[in-house]
Amino acid sequence: MTERDLIEQIRNLACEKGEGLVQGIGDDCAVVAKDRQNVWLLTMDTLIESVHFDCSWHPPYLLGRKAVSVNVSDIAAMGGQPVFALLSLGLPADFTPEWATELSRGINDACRQYGCLLIGGDTVCSPEKVSLTLTLIGEIEKDRVLYRHGACPGDTIWVSGSLGYAAAGLDCFRSGKVVGGNVEMPTGYPSALEPCIRAHLNPEARVDLASSLARTGCVHAMMDLSDGLATDLSHLCRQSRVGARIEAEKLPGREGLAPAASLLNKKRRDGTIVDWMIAGGEDYELLFTADPKDSQAILAVAAGQGLRVSPVGTIRTGQGVSLRQETARGDEDQHISFQGFDHFARN
Ligand SMILES: Nc1ncnc2c1ncn2[C@@H]1O[C@H](COP(=O)(O)OP(=O)(O)O)[C@@H](O)[C@H]1O
Ligand SMILES: Cc1ncc(C[n+]2csc(CCOP(=O)(O)OP(=O)(O)O)c2C)c(N)n1
Numbered sequence: 094m095t096e097r098d099l100i101e102q103i104r105n106l107a108c109e110k111g112e113g114l115v116q117g118i119g120d121d122c123a124v125v126a127k128d129r130q131n132v133w134l135l136t137m138d139t140l141i142e143s144v145h146f147d148c149s150w151h152p153p154y155l156l157g158r159k160a161v162s163v164n165v166s167d168i169a170a171m172g173g174q175p176v177f178a179l180l181s182l183g184l185p186a187d188f189t190p191e192w193a194t195e196l197s198r199g200i201n202d203a204c205r206q207y208g209c210l211l212i213g214g215d216t217v218c219s220p221e222k223v224s225l226t227l228t229l230i231g232e233i234e235k236d237r238v239l240y241r242h243g244a245c246p247g248d249t250i251w252v253s254g255s256l257g258y259a260a261a262g263l264d265c266f267r268s269g270k271v272v273g274g275n276v277e278m279p280t281g282y283p284s285a286l287e288p289c290i291r292a293h294l295n296p297e298a299r300v301d302l303a304s305s306l307a308r309t310g311c312v313h314a315m316m317d318l319s320d321g322l323a324t325d326l327s328h329l330c331r332q333s334r335v336g337a338r339i340e341a342e343k344l345p346g347r348e349g350l351a352p353a354a355s356l357l358n359k360k361r362r363d364g365t366i367v368d369w370m371i372a373g374g375e376d377y378e379l380l381f382t383a384d385p386k387d388s389q390a391i392l393a394v395a396a397g398q399g400l401r402v403s404p405v406g407t408i409r410t411g412q413g414v415s416l417r418q419e420t421a422r423g424d425e426d427q428h429i430s431f432q433g434f435d436h437f438a439r440n
């Protein structure tokens with residue numbers, strides 16, 4: 094049973110209607126009525142040692158920041174602003190006070206940066222592994238919420254920033270050719286790798302960009318990218334009852350992945366780079382769709398914040414996600430639906 098099947102089963106058994114509930118299981122956040130104009134956004138994500146991070150290379154300060162950023166990213170994905178956070182912390186009995194202090198400092202700095210308050214949580218001993226679970230509560234005007242459903246055939250598919258950097262950074266650490274540790278930001282690797290190392294250790298949630306996009310009224314559907322474009326676009330398409338085609342040469346950030354591919358002596362260099370971009374996961378960028386007539390407005394919003402947004406493909410009728418790529422044999426269309434990260438993909 095895959096992670097997706099398991100969540101589907103949980104969703105089918107859950108009661109989907111309740112007073113004040115606008116959106117239950119299935120989007121980046123649950124949406125609950127707050128007052129006449131506004132809604133609460135609620136989300137929770139866990140980071141588990143050996144699954145989401147490795148203490149031998151992840152500095153505790155940056156781990157604390159990442160735990161906040163990946164959760165805030167789900168609030169951003171709906172267009173909202175984070176307000177409150179609750180932290181559940183599981184630590185092995187032999188944790189060092191210095192490590193815990195750095196972790197707390199990272200959590201606090203990130204909460205301050207995103208403008209949310211840590212208001213509670215829970216602390217327990219965990220048999221072996223560190224676990225960090227955050228619950229984030231955000232808010233937004235009811236009419237501005239951006240859901241995963243809403244994409245229309247003919248829409249342009251957009252992504253913010255670059256894709257695949259976190260996956261490339263992770264592979265650099267896994268190879269042992271880049272080492273991290275307890276310092277705030279590891280050094281001692283070629284500077285060309287820095288964007289990938291940073292993307293893995295210390296991703297940024299796109300709160301301001303997302304909220305500006307929501308205010309344009311142009312965006313039809315939005316979510317954040319945590320499991321890779323191949324899987325996350327498949328979720329967006331399934332919920333919008335449409336299909337999609339991505340153009341490989343339009344995927345943003347390819348140039349920044351080349352140094353990591355070189356370091357790792359990847360034989361299928363282009364293949365590795367495309368895999369990182371569509372299936373690596375942990376991009377924490379925004380994925381959204383809009384009518385092509387609104388492209389200039391979207392580019393202007395991003396430019397106003399000094400951020401890149403790129404059109405990467407088109408929403409179509411039908412179902413499934415495909416990737417068009419130029420090969421020696423000419424243009425090829427490959428099915429990539431749900432080919433990103435799944436916690437139980439091998440089950
Ligand atoms: N164990 C669970 N119980 C109830 N809802 C869950 C559970 N796991 C995931 N969900 C819900 O399923 C949806 C998809 O989850 P997930 O893929 O983790 O989303 P995201 O990538 O935004 O964190 C979300 O709405 C989430 O709240
Ligand atoms: C030690 C280590 N191994 C593997 C990964 C890669 N990885 C772990 S979880 C994940 C996907 C995103 O995590 P998930 O828990 O699915 O987040 P969500 O989609 O719920 O936001 C990836 C790419 C990592 N970051 N660190």
Ligand SMILES: [Mg+2]
Pocket residue numbers: 137138139
């Ligand atoms: Mg999740």
